[in-house]
Amino acid sequence: MLITTDIYWNSAWQKLRSPQFHSGLYLAQWVHTDSQVKERLPYRRQYAVPAPVRRYAGNLTDRDIHLWRMVAATVIAAEIALPPALLIAETAPYAVAAGIGIHAAFTCLKPRQLITFSASRPQPTLHSLLEVPTTPSVRPTNWSTRASRRAWNRSMEA
Numbered sequence: 289m290l291i292t293t294d295i296y297w298n299s300a301w302q303k304l305r306s307p308q309f310h311s312g313l314y315l316a317q318w319v320h321t322d323s324q325v326k327e328r329l330p331y332r333r334q335y336a337v338p339a340p341v342r343r344y345a346g347n348l349t350d351r352d353i354h355l356w357r358m359v360a361a362t363v364i365a366a367e368i369a370l371p372p373a374l375l376i377a378e379t380a381p382y383a384v385a386a387g388i389g390i391h392a393a394f395t396c397l398k399p400r401q402l403i404t405f406s407a408s409r410p411q412p413t414l415h416s417l418l419e420v421p422t423t424p425s426v427r428p429t430n431w432s433t434r435a436s437r438r439a440w441n442r443s444m445e446a
Contacts, residue, residue: 293371300367303360310364312357318397319346319356336396366390 308314322337323346337346345352366386373383 289371289374292374296367296371300364303364303367310357310360312353312355312360315356315360315397316345316348316353320348320352322346322397338396363390 303309306314319337319342323342326337326342345355367390370383370387370390373379373386
C-alpha cells in the first residue's frame with residue numbers, strides 16, 4: 289500500500305506543480321493534436337481517444353480548455369484521495385472502481401507508457417481487498433472454564 293500511495297501522491301504532486309497540466313492546457317493540446325494528426329500516425333489504432341471526445345473537446349477553444357481544467361482538477365483530487373480511500377473497507381470498492389476508470393482514461397491517451405503500469409497495479413490493490421482475516425492459531429492461555437475451551441474449539445472448526 290505504501291508503494292501505491294507513493295505513486296499516486298507523487299503523480300498528483302507533479303501535476304499540481306505543472307501549470308500546463310492543472311490549467312487544462314496539456315490535456316486540451318494532447319486531444320487537439322491527436323485529432324489533427326491521428327490519420328498520419330504509423331500506429332494510429334494504438335491511441336483510443338474516443339471520436340466524440342476529439343470532436344467536442346478537441347479544439348483549443350476557451351470552453352474546451354475550461355472543460356479539461358475540470359478534468360485535470362478531478363484527476364488530481366482522485367489521485368490524492370484514492371490511497372486513503374483504499375484503506376477504509378467501506379470506500380475501498382469505490383476507490384478501486386475510480387482507479388480503474390482513471391487508468392483506462394489515461395491509457396487511451398498514452399497506451400504504451402501506461403498499459404504495463406496499469407496491468408501491474410490491480411494485483412496489490414485487489415490482494416489487500418480480498419485478504420481474508422484468519423483466526424489465531426495459538427490457543428488462549430486462559431483456560432478458566434470448559435465453556436471457553438469449547439468455544440475456542442468451535443471457532444477453529446468453523
